[in-house]
Amino acid sequence: MANQPSKRTNRLKPSEELMLTPLIDLITTMMFFFLIFASNIPVTLIDAPLPKIAATAEEVKKAKETDSKQELLVYVNMTGITVKSSLGGTKQFSFGPEGATTYKDLHEFLLSIHLKDPKARELTLIPDDDVIYDRMVSVMDAAREFYPGDPGFQQVPPEVAYKPEAERFNRMFPDVSIGGI
Amino acid sequence: MSDQARSMRSKRSRGFTGKSKRRQNLAGGLMLTSMLDILCTVLFYLLKNYSTAMADFNIGKDLSLPYSSASLAPSPALNLVVSRTNISLDGQPVTELLNGDVARKDLWNDGVTITKLAQMLKQQKERSLYLAKRNDDHTFTGTIVMQADKDLKFNLVKKVIYTAGISDFVMFKLAVMKKPE
Numbered sequence: 001m002a003n004q005p006s007k008r009t010n011r012l013k014p015s016e017e018l019m020l021t022p023l024i025d026l027i028t029t030m031m032f033f034f035l036i037f038a039s040n041i042p043v044t045l046i047d048a049p050l051p052k053i054a055a056t057a058e059e060v061k062k063a064k065e066t067d068s069k070q071e072l073l074v075y076v077n078m079t080g081i082t083v084k085s086s087l088g089g090t091k092q093f094s095f096g097p098e099g100a101t102t103y104k105d106l107h108e109f110l111l112s113i114h115l116k117d118p119k120a121r122e123l124t125l126i127p128d129d130d131v132i133y134d135r136m137v138s139v140m141d142a143a144r145e146f147y148p149g150d151p152g153f154q155q156v157p158p159e160v161a162y163k164p165e166a167e168r169f170n171r172m173f174p175d176v177s178i179g180g181i
Numbered sequence: 182m183s184d185q186a187r188s189m190r191s192k193r194s195r196g197f198t199g200k201s202k203r204r205q206n207l208a209g210g211l212m213l214t215s216m217l218d219i220l221c222t223v224l225f226y227l228l229k230n231y232s233t234a235m236a237d238f239n240i241g242k243d244l245s246l247p248y249s250s251a252s253l254a255p256s257p258a259l260n261l262v263v264s265r266t267n268i269s270l271d272g273q274p275v276t277e278l279l280n281g282d283v284a285r286k287d288l289w290n291d292g293v294t295i296t297k298l299a300q301m302l303k304q305q306k307e308r309s310l311y312l313a314k315r316n317d318d319h320t321f322t323g324t325i326v327m328q329a330d331k332d333l334k335f336n337l338v339k340k341v342i343y344t345a346g347i348s349d350f351v352m353f354k355l356a357v358m359k360k361p362e
Contacts, residue, residue, distance in 0.1 A: 020213050027220045034227035042359040043238055045253040050351040127335040134331035137247040181339045
């Protein structure tokens with residue numbers, strides 16, 4: 001009689017355990033990928049639509065009927081910033097050794113203009129040819145939104161942060177047109 | 182001696198049974214299930230917060246973007262890069278810069294329009310309009326994202342903006358680095 005393997009032997013049974021090692025390898029690799037790349041690209045955008053020329057009669061009429069008649073011009077040169085406004089008059093800000101102070105003063109002045117005419121949203125930025133791009137962006141930052149502590153400042157809910165819906169909050173002069181071109 | 186007593190003695194003399202040995206092995210192994218749970222939770226959290234738009238957004242070479250408090254997340258659009266050494270559109274080189282400005286030969290007769298950039302933008306517009314005719318989901322919005330080096334002068338930036346503007350790319354978005362809070 002030929003030898004038969006015992007019925008109780010486990011040798012021929014396939015392993016019943018789930019192979020977790022490749023799964024853990026995959027998850028760990030993906031996790032490190034996301035951890036590295038999700039946090040290291042902190043790029044955001046500034047909306048700066050170019051001024052559109054009113055082409056049709058209807059567009060010209062609509063432009064004339066805008067709620068705000070306020071014109072706000074911000075000139076930037078190598079030495080400082082000049083703001084010309086129909087509501088706030090003309091004011092100059094010099095670039096001192098600490099640029100941040102200049103932008104803070106500019107922000108406060110623009111805020112005072114905004115409080116006089118809350119419907120105004122447009123600002124025309126007119127830099128000199130020698131002005132660097134970084135300065136233009138800083139002026140846009142000072143004009144765009146309320147800072148914490150400003151009258152009208154609202155905390156942006158975390159669920160809409162970094163989304164287009166967040167653009168509804170804390171807007172001061174968000175529509176910046178670049179002039180002098 | 183009864184058969185039962187003989188059997189007990191024989192087991193004791195052999196030490197542990199096979200079953201108890203297997204039990205001991207299980208208890209001594211690494212408990213991966215809870216670790217896998219944690220890894221999966223972290224992975225799903227990262228996946229949810231990882232924006233594909235951000236992943237698609239490539240920052241150009243030879244470029245340091247200005248810092249800003251803007252909070253609009255990057256969106257897919259035509260990518261115009263103005264670095265310290267050249268201008269490129271969606272990865273295609275447009276022109277080289279000489280001393281931080283466009284060479285006179287690369288400009289149109291008006292001294293402002295960058296000839297090759299205008300041609301490439303016109304091609305992009307035509308392609309987009311062609312797609313819009315055949316696909317209802319696609320529309321030409323004239324959106325363009327500009328990445329410009331923070332130290333570039335307005336003299337160069339205005340040429341780029343002007344060229345984009347006359348090529349009907351008026352929805353201008355400026356890429357900036359998010360200011361650390």
